[in-house]
Amino acid sequence: MPEKLGRDLDPAAVRAWCTLALDALGREREEIDAINVYPVADGDTGTNLYLTVEAARQAVEAVFTAHDADGTLPDSADTVRALAHGALIGARGNSGTILAQLLRGMAGVLARGCDGPHLAEALGAASAAARQAVAHPVEGTILSVASAAAEAAAAAGPALPAVARAAYEGARAALEETPGQLDVLARAGVVDAGGRGLVTVLGALVEALSGEAPPRRPRTRWTAPAPHAAGAPEEPCAPGGPAYEVIYLLEADDEAVARLRARLDGLGDSLVVVGGDGLWNVHVHVDDAGAAVEAGVEAGRPYRIRVTHFAAGTAKAEAAEPTQRAVVAVVPGEGLAELCAEAGATTVLALPGRPPASGDLLDAIRRAHAREVVLLPNSTELRHTAAAAAEQARAEGVRVALVPTRAAVQGIAALAVHEPGRRFDEDVVAMTAAAGATRYGELTVAEHRSFTSAGVCQAGDVLGLIDGDVAVIGHDLAETARTVLDRMLSGGGELVTLVLAADAPPALADHLERHVRGRYLAVDTCVHHGGRQQAPLLIGVE
Known part of the structure; x- marks a missing residue:
């Protein structure tokens, strides 16, 4: 509490x-x-x-x-x-x-x-x-x-x-x-x-x-869905209602938005326009999704456009025909690319010194040939690049959700809970939660003397990063990895994921697995080989 x-x-x-x-x-x-x-x-x-x-x-x-x-x-x-x-x-x-x-x-x-x-x-x-x-x-x-x-x-x-x-x-x-x-x-x-x-x-x-949560009240007769349809009414809520939900952000002035309201009100229903100071969020249900977007273009600059098709002939979206869904993931090495591909993801390789551009991510979204795409940038530096690619894909009619993964191990965690059979938003929520529950660490070697959050490092020092910040400066890869693991597990954890580069010491994985097994009895360890990647070791703790 x-x-x-x-x-x-x-x-x-x-x-x-x-x-x-x-x-x-x-x-x-x-x-x-x-x-x-x-x-x-x-x-x-x-x-x-x-x-x-x-x-x-x-x-x-x-x-x-x-x-x-x-x-x-x-x-x-x-x-x-x-x-x-x-x-x-x-x-x-x-x-x-x-x-x-x-x-x-x-x-x-x-x-x-x-x-x-x-x-x-x-x-x-x-x-x-x-x-x-x-x-x-x-x-x-x-x-x-x-x-x-x-x-x-x-x-x-x-x-x-x-x-x-x-x-x-x-x-x-x-x-x-x-x-x-x-x-x-x-x-x-x-x-x-x-x-x-x-x-x-x-x-x-x-x-x-x-400091005190209100007590949860017992359900009344109103809060339990009727047994015939688990929450659906006996009759459709809006028989013959609009086929699409259209949502977008809009940069426009007040006068243009007033005209937009009037036009969208004539096109459909459930119209809600919120915001001000030049930025608005527009929501409407229409039969002609293209006309709703065109109205936004005439009013200003629409972006983050989302178009959802309601199920035809029924009030439940679950009755709609299956929607093809894909995951696009940025990975730092060939090994993880193979792992993610086996899990059904379309991958984009981020080579050392050569991060993918927004065009590369957009091409991957197109290659996925899906109407719904979950995008995993797996890097803090790629967030804006991924957002630009997602916006362009949405403009092309693809429903894209950007899960803000900051490291490859968070992407692995998100992909592990991905279920194409459930509703899109539910899948995105589950993947986002899994990624957010995963702390990430990394071991790298300093190329030159510099000041870090853990002190001054010299060229050749082994740096242990936790959640993006240097936490440990060491001289031995295995010893530094143990220290990083202990710090990450001090707050608890159930699963440790280790991703080793191709040039990492062959015995490093066994050494760290024994260390985790000996000190943390309830923690499992999973090892992946990442191939050529800039960091000798990536660590995830869920």
Whole structure:
């Protein structure tokens, strides 16, 4: 249980809120997906909310990382703005896009102050902003839950935890009323999935501020899906509804966006346009996906375009015909290229001093001949290159998810849990989680004298890196590897992955396996031969 963080929603509390919300949505994602019947019963609301909050958390962590370099802490305004911007950039689906606008509305007020009265005002601003962003607001949805949270917060006392708890309780009560407001929910026997996710996010806020998570309430008759369809209504939610969901980021001015809203409203439904200050996230359901994208081109510069085809003749996306999926992975040596290829991945070789360009990654995506692609850059330096390739592929109609793997061993972990048979977003979430749970290390040899985070090294010294930073300076490869392993395993672990270069000492793998087996009885070891690679040894700890 986290410690009580004080009376203000300070940067540490915002950071904790993001982490707790992401953890809670991870636990409840499948439950929320199962009750997703409105506006389209495609069973992905929980996943979309998870991915949206994940993007917000990454943005907040980036702010803290930037300040770590000079030993300072970010201020509250920077932190809440990062929270809102990250959610805007990473918003997925109808509910994720609305959540992004809610967070943006809150950030505008919290940047001025983070006490109880400001939080109450922020929730009110968030609710108003979300309703304004939706072309045709419908009661019994996340909008109703947000309004109730704001009203309850406004009536609470000035203490910050009390405001947060009142907002949570108001939202929870409103959620239970949603089936009485929306017939499709009543027929399916469920509450609104987006509202359910918002209650989870507000519960995480209560925990971040008070140190105590709200008790989980027993399910009412509304929260258990009807037995006939595991969350689907007896009748389609939107018979004859639009065939495609179109989402993109858009750089445009306010006047152009106003014209865009009017045009998209005539093309389809479920229109939500959120953002401001020149950057917008556009979400709409249409029959003519090309026209929706063309409208964005006329308004400004659309990018990160995602087009999803809803299942024809049914309300469940799972009934759609199978979608071909591929994984494209950047690898540092021929050995790992063979390993990943055996697992079904299309590989791009990153040779020493010759990192692949965005065109190389785009060619690999095209070679995969898939409509859905998971891209594993496996390098911090390649993140921007991979993002550029992904954006171009999306413009060509390929659905691409970039999993931010920072090392080859994280890519191996992600590929190990890849399941082409499950839904795309579920697969991406699982692969991202596996990569994020893998610490990575590397041994290399210093080419010249230099200053490192572990001290001054000389040419020829063996450097042990952990999570990208030099942690150990040694003179012997095996001894330095043991030290790096011990440090990485000091925080726990279940599996050690060793990737040896072709020129690594032949006995090194056996030596390290014996070391792990002798000191860490519950830890397994897996050895791969990477072939020609710049680092003599790569290490992963899961």
